Amino acid sequence: MSATLKSYKPGQKGTIKHIAPSDLTPKLIEMGMHGGMQVTMLYAAPMGDPIAVDVGGYMLSLRLDEADLVIMESEDK
Amino acid sequence: MEIKRIALIGNPNTGKSSVFNHLTGLNQTVGNFPGVTVDKKTGTTDLPSGKKIEVLDLPGIYSIFPRSKDERIVLEVLKNKQDPNHPDAVVVIADASNLKRNLLLFTQVYDVGLPMVLVLTMNDIAMQKSMRLDIAALQQELNDVEIICVNGRTGEGIAELKKAVESVKTDTNRRKFGSIKLEELALDKAAQSADAQQRFSVIKQLLHKVNHQQGQHAISDATLKLDKILVHPIFGYAIFIGVLLLVFQCIFSIASYPMEWIDGTFLRLSQWAQQLMPAGIFTDLVSQGIIPGIGGVVVFVPQIALLFFFMAILEETGYMSRVVFIMDKLVRPFGLNGKSVVPLMSSVACAIPGIMAARTISSWKDRIITIMVAPLMSCSARIPVYTLLIALVIPNTIAFGFFNLQGLVLFMLYSLGLVSALLVAAVMKYLIKSNDRSFLIMELPSYKRPRWGHVLLSIWEKVRIFIFDAGKVILAISILLWALASYGPSQRTQDALALIEQPTASNGITEQDYERQINAVKLENSYIGILGKTIEPAIEPLGFDWKIGISLITSFAAREVFVGSMATIYSVNEDFENDNSLMNRLRDEINPKTGKPVYTLAAGVSLMIFYVYAMQCMATLAIVKRETKSWKWPLIQLAYMGALAYLAALLAFNILN
Numbered sequence: 194m195s196a197t198l199k200s201y202k203p204g205q206k207g208t209i210k211h212i213a214p215s216d217l218t219p220k221l222i223e224m225g226m227h228g229g230m231q232v233t234m235l236y237a238a239p240m241g242d243p244i245a246v247d248v249g250g251y252m253l254s255l256r257l258d259e260a261d262l263v264i265m266e267s268e269d270k
Numbered sequence: 271m272e273i274k275r276i277a278l279i280g281n282p283n284t285g286k287s288s289v290f291n292h293l294t295g296l297n298q299t300v301g302n303f304p305g306v307t308v309d310k311k312t313g314t315t316d317l318p319s320g321k322k323i324e325v326l327d328l329p330g331i332y333s334i335f336p337r338s339k340d341e342r343i344v345l346e347v348l349k350n351k352q353d354p355n356h357p358d359a360v361v362v363i364a365d366a367s368n369l370k371r372n373l374l375l376f377t378q379v380y381d382v383g384l385p386m387v388l389v390l391t392m393n394d395i396a397m398q399k400s401m402r403l404d405i406a407a408l409q410q411e412l413n414d415v416e417i418i419c420v421n422g423r424t425g426e427g428i429a430e431l432k433k434a435v436e437s438v439k440t441d442t443n444r445r446k447f448g449s450i451k452l453e454e455l456a457l458d459k460a461a462q463s464a465d466a467q468q469r470f471s472v473i474k475q476l477l478h479k480v481n482h483q484q485g486q487h488a489i490s491d492a493t494l495k496l497d498k499i500l501v502h503p504i505f506g507y508a509i510f511i512g513v514l515l516l517v518f519q520c521i522f523s524i525a526s527y528p529m530e531w532i533d534g535t536f537l538r539l540s541q542w543a544q545q546l547m548p549a550g551i552f553t554d555l556v557s558q559g560i561i562p563g564i565g566g567v568v569v570f571v572p573q574i575a576l577l578f579f580f581m582a583i584l585e586e587t588g589y590m591s592r593v594v595f596i597m598d599k600l601v602r603p604f605g606l607n608g609k610s611v612v613p614l615m616s617s618v619a620c621a622i623p624g625i626m627a628a629r630t631i632s633s634w635k636d637r638i639i640t641i642m643v644a645p646l647m648s649c650s651a652r653i654p655v656y657t658l659l660i661a662l663v664i665p666n667t668i669a670f671g672f673f674n675l676q677g678l679v680l681f682m683l684y685s686l687g688l689v690s691a692l693l694v695a696a697v698m699k700y701l702i703k704s705n706d707r708s709f710l711i712m713e714l715p716s717y718k719r720p721r722w723g724h725v726l727l728s729i730w731e732k733v734r735i736f737i738f739d740a741g742k743v744i745l746a747i748s749i750l751l752w753a754l755a756s757y758g759p760s761q762r763t764q765d766a767l768a769l770i771e772q773p774t775a776s777n778g779i780t781e782q783d784y785e786r787q788i789n790a791v792k793l794e795n796s797y798i799g800i801l802g803k804t805i806e807p808a809i810e811p812l813g814f815d816w817k818i819g820i821s822l823i824t825s826f827a828a829r830e831v832f833v834g835s836m837a838t839i840y841s842v843n844e845d846f847e848n849d850n851s852l853m854n855r856l857r858d859e860i861n862p863k864t865g866k867p868v869y870t871l872a873a874g875v876s877l878m879i880f881y882v883y884a885m886q887c888m889a890t891l892a893i894v895k896r897e898t899k900s901w902k903w904p905l906i907q908l909a910y911m912g913a914l915a916y917l918a919a920l921l922a923f924n925i926l927n
């Protein structure tokens with residue numbers, strides 16, 4: 194199973210594989226989190242949740258539940 | 271086809287409101303879309319030919335597919351030709367620095383098939399170069415949609431936009447970006463996801479063709495550096511608390527001056543009307559009902575304006591979304607959202623701007639919960655009530671070595687309000703059913719300098735909504751309260767008035783005392799007075815008598831009216847801080863049934879707790895009705911807060927008595 198964005202550490206970069214099906218899937222895709230997009234985990238809020246990511250040059254905040262829907266390509270390629 | 275109405279549509283934070291403001295200036299009105307809580311902002315603009323057209327500002331969205339009831343309005347307005355707001359042409363606003371994501375909405379609107387213009391907003395034209403965006407090539411690709419570049423700050427490009435609207439191509443027989451019909455997608459989330467993914471690949475190809483490359487790192491270093499401090503585990507919270515303290519300091523120290531001035535002006539206006547107009551019911555209605563009623567609306571304006579001044583600055587600079595970011599996890603267990611924090615904190619000044627600020631909460635359920643609990647935060651109108659009662663029943667001594675007991679009680683009343691708001695929110699989380707899942711997929715915009723024009727417009731919009739929408743309800747209730755307090759069964763009032771001793775040279779009764787006694791007797795025998803006596807059996811278990819009952823009813827106009835009503839009933843001067851007569855009267859008040867003082871510690875605490883909980887503010891109810899567009903929520907609020915107030919006061923009285 195591939196890692197999700199939830200497990201990413203600050204500074205870690207990766208490419209989105211796809212978004213797991215859920216109510217929020219279209220919302221995430223519309224906000225630019227679509228397959229093939231490069232994402233950088235920037236930092237987490239003081240309590241570890243939510244997190245801020247850089248997606249295509251703008252900053253998005255996601256709760257960990259939401260980040261868990263973002264399936265990432267495995268890193269070594 | 272003639273263009274009579276255009277609609278602006280775009281993502282949030284794209285400069286859509288800048289374009290709207292540049293087009294319409296101050297020619298804006300706020301109205302309603304039926305059935306939803308978002309406002310309909312419309313204005314007019316003059317085209318180069320001199321023709322006036324209507325401009326409709328649709329709510330900012332990322333996709334045409336609705337995620338909430340409120341977003342549904344956009345698709346409805348665009349698709350339904352019978353809709354009264356259906357536009358003849360659409361202007362899609364896209365942020366040039368984030369073109370890929372912004373073009374998703376463009377392709378969806380494009381497929382709807384209305385005549386359209388695409389506006390690319392950019393802060394300066396130099397940016398165009400650094401992004402290597404070849405507008406001419408993009409224009410070639412989208413040949414049937416004219417592209418206009420607009421600078422949101424300076425308004426450069428607005429004239430060209432107007433020209434483009436005037437000459438918009440009305441033949442909309444287009445090839446489409448999407449493969450499936452929009453109607454079929456609206457309900458199917460999986461198909462929507464696939465459609466969005468497909469649109470993005472088309473957009474990618476399109477942008478590749480025009481040789482556009484998104485900047486490697488569009489998030490500025492300044493923003494990342496500021497975030498290091500502003501979302502820091504310690505400094506982040508410390509700065510937020512500091513900002514809150516500063517805002518409240520300003521609100522309390524500045525707002526009190528215009529508020530006193532408004533109070534005084536309306537008082538003089540009343541007296542002036544009373545003297546100038548012939549005596550009679552109509553004069554009384556104007557001078558005692560209508561003028562104070564309008565005054566009761568206007569007096570809130572300084573607080574609303576100041577609070578929204580600060581809120582707009584925090585919003586404009588981008589700091590507000592960082593507050594949401596650091597607070598979200600803390601309030602989530604209570605069924606709230608990071609976006610609930612500022613509305614709740616604002617409610618400490620006044621629940622009205624707090625409830626209006628809850629509009630930024632995109633999840634319907636989180637927003638309703640925030641609105642429902644906001645009035646539990648102790649607002650500034652409770653201060654006079656708390657101060658009077660604390661001075662009356664709490665001894666001015668030192669507790670636990672260094673706390674002033676009176677101060678400690680005041681602190682506890684505020685804490686009680688906060689804790690109750692959180693607990694009620696946690697309960698409502700389970701009671702309110704909703705299909706919308708709470709989420710916080712939110713853009714964290716880069717830090718910017720505030721645009722002062724936007725700040726001022728935002729204040730004006732909020733003040734206008736309050737005065738014209740909520741004001742009507744407030745005025746109506748204050749006239750009703752005035753009528754109930756001024757009139758009673760006439761025989762009963764006459765009999766009671768006859769018993770008052772007239773001032774003469776020998777008995778030492780002054781004209782002022784006489785006036786006060788007459789007012790007290792009139793109030794006692796008015797319909798409200800009778801009502802106060804009628805509810806006495808119900809409030810007796812809380813330690814209250816009918817005089818408090820009257821004050822509870824009259825303070826529905828506004829909580830601070832309590833002090834004035836008590837002063838009238840006890841026929842003394844209401845300035846209890848400088849004149850001890852009200853205090854002394856209250857202390858000497860004996861309950862005729864028990865022969866003991868009415869204002870014991872138990873009764874005083876019970877009354878304070880009652881004021882923490884009770885929904886005694888018609889202005890708040892009016893604004894809740896305005897914001898939720900239904901009487902259902904304000905009535906639920908009135909009922910649940912009343913029940914809490916009664917039970918908590920009952921409990922407190924019985925424990926302490």
